[in-house]
Amino acid sequence: MGPANLIDGRWHPLDAERADVTSVNPARPDDVVWSARSQLGAVDAAVVAARRALPAWRMAGTEVRVAALKRFAAVVSARAEDIARAITREMGKTLAESRLEAKLLADKVAITLGETCQSRVRPWEFAVAPTRVGRCSFRSHGVMAVLGPFNFPAHLPNGHWVPALLLGNTIVFKPSERTPLVGQLMAECMQAAELPAGVFNLVQGGPAVAKALVAHEGLDGILFTGSWPVGRSIMQANLDRPGRLLALEMGGSNAAIVLDDAHRRQAVLECVRASFATTGQRCTCTRRIVVQESAAPWFIPAFCRMASTLLVGDGDGAAPAFMGPLATEAARHAALEFQAAAVSRGATILLRAAALDRPGWFMTPGVLTWPRLTLEQDGEVFAPIVQLAVAANDDDALEQANASRFGLAASVFTASRSRWEALCPRLEAGCVNWNVGTAGASSALPFGGLGLSGNHRPAAAFSVDSCAAPIAHLEESSDGAAVPDGALWDDTWLG
Secondary structure, three states: OOOEEEEOOEEEEOOOOOOOEEEEEOOEEEEEEEEEOOOOHHHHHHHHHHHHHHHHHHOOOHHHHHHHHHHHHHHHHHOHHHHHHHHHHHHOOOHHHHHHHHHHHHHHHHHHOOHHHHHHHOOEEEEEEOOEEEEEEEEEOOEEEEEOOOOOOOHHHHHHHHHHHHOOOEEEEEOOOOOHHHHHHHHHHHHHOOOOOOOEEEOOOOHHHHHHHHOOOOOOEEEEEOOHHHHHHHHHHOOOOOOOEEEEEOOOOEEEEEOOOOOHHHHHHHHHHHHHHHHHOOOOOEEEEEEEHHHHHHHHHHHHHHHHHOOEOOOOOOOOOOEOOOOOHHHHHHHHHHHHHHHHOOOEEEEOOOEOOOOOOOEOOEEEEOOOOOHHHOOOOOOOEEEEEEEOOHHHHHHHHOOOOEEOEEEEEOOOHHHHHHHHHHOOOOEEEEOOOOOOOOOOOEEOOEEOOEOOOOEEOOHHHHOEEEEEEEEEOOOOOOOOOOOOOOHHHHO
């Protein structure tokens, strides 16, 4: 199938001749993966279709929706290799990472249907009086827009629409313009799961389509994963819609603290993995490392040495590359500009990041060091560049780690549980790990951040919270209403 939107259960081909959205293989930029002209009017058509499908889907019952999601899980499991190869070709990550992402799709369905998630939206009741019951039920919000990112183009939007569909919402999905092929493949899988027409819709496009979607009057909620600037624009577009649910996951400038009693091998390996996984293009990648002064002599040389050995290559190449290319040429240019700007402001290069002289947007890892990490050094560079600083003690390390406007993930490396327990509650992040790197999360736990990283609506196991509204009920089974003080009543008035 060629480039198309999926609206109301039907595919609508897009013009491939006058393309305004084009994705290429980051490892081989002459390989055009997907190219077409978006249709702004498709936004309204998709929202209208989702609105029309909503009443029946909302009232279909949990068993019907569970069965549909199980069919979807079976489809994505059967097509896992196709999905993985599409992710690698369009986004550039290694095939091993892409295969893991593809596997997570069905896993997310299983987790969402499990007790941990279901218990969060299960109705409950209690006795208010002998004949009166208080009850809480949950009702779907309605039509939900899902805006997906490029770095996990299948897994992260899947983490939004699975709970949303389970709880009776309908979906309009706009994938990243960097990964339209993966987005279309996910829509094909959803159609193969035989959901009713209009329950799941796909609209391709760039920023203009995204802006039209998030401002559309027919939405009841927006589930977004991406950058803070885009999240900010979504909030601005909805200032006059306080009833519209916004669940925003917006990246991080994540810190790892390495204390003097850390298990040395564990600290170095986990920090390297978390810093450079997916070529630094995960929102949870370690961007900043604070090393206790007495640990610096062993940690910093080993960290730089291991980082310098990481194999950079095609994600689907014969060699087992650790890092593929960056997703775009602009991203690589921005990373190298960031490194140069840091040096001009006083940073020292311990390991120079450099573009590789070959086709594709490949670059080597970079390590910078500062006398101290402050808000001036804070920022999310979505690339394999890490900033280091030394701390005198635990409190100094904590202060430097918290010197960020973001608050997604943090790690503490120490052999001492007491030191971990003293630092953990004071780290300003939504995901805080002990002797585990910042990159990587469990879908069985909540996932989200503070500050510029999120708006207190965590995803993963808590994503169901953003997909249904709690409704309070008082229910009376008798007809014995009492006459209130200060009023008169006579039964004969009823005739």
